Amino acid sequence: MEKMKNLVLSLVHLVCDETMPDWFADTLSEKSFFTRISSDDFKHFIYEINNNIVGFVAIKNDEHIYHLFVDKAYQGRGIAKALWQHTKSQSSYSQFSVNSSIFAVNVYKSFGFQEIGEIQNYNGLVYQQMQYGK
Structure with missing residues (x-):
């Protein structure tokens, strides 16, 4: 859990517009990771x-990508794509959603996701809603 948390923390500047909001930091606590894993x-x-953990994906209810992070040193090597392919193969659903960081929109587009609506800013967390399979 600690390695996954550290990976997310190393990339969180790509998700937040300025400083990490407290509510988002709470989702990255060891307790929150343990709760999700359990x-x-x-x-x-x-x-x-x-x-070494260089990437991970968390999927909620088999249809929503909650986290997908790849260590900066390993980006561009197909790791996110491999994680996505594995996630799809393990889900009983054919439609998926994600609240993508602006940085990752093109990555999700390359997986076949489409943007839904305008860019959102939820209390300092900037994201683009995206959907796959509709």
Whole structure:
């Protein structure tokens, strides 16, 4: 859990417009990670290279990408795509949603997601709603 948390914290500047909002920081606490990992509502898949976690995805209710992060040093190597492909293969759904960081919109588009509506700013968290499969 600590490695996944540190990975997210290293990339959080790509998600927040200025400083990380307290409410978002709470979702990155060790307790929050443990709660999600223990929950039947979430599935987590990790990507390791040489026993190091370099990427992971968390999916909620088999249809919403809650987190998808790849270590900056490993971006552009197909890791996010591999995590996405695995997520799709493990889900009983054919439609998915994500609240994408602005930085990741083109990545999700390359997976076949489409933008829905305008860019949102929810208490300092800037994102684009996207949908796959409709």
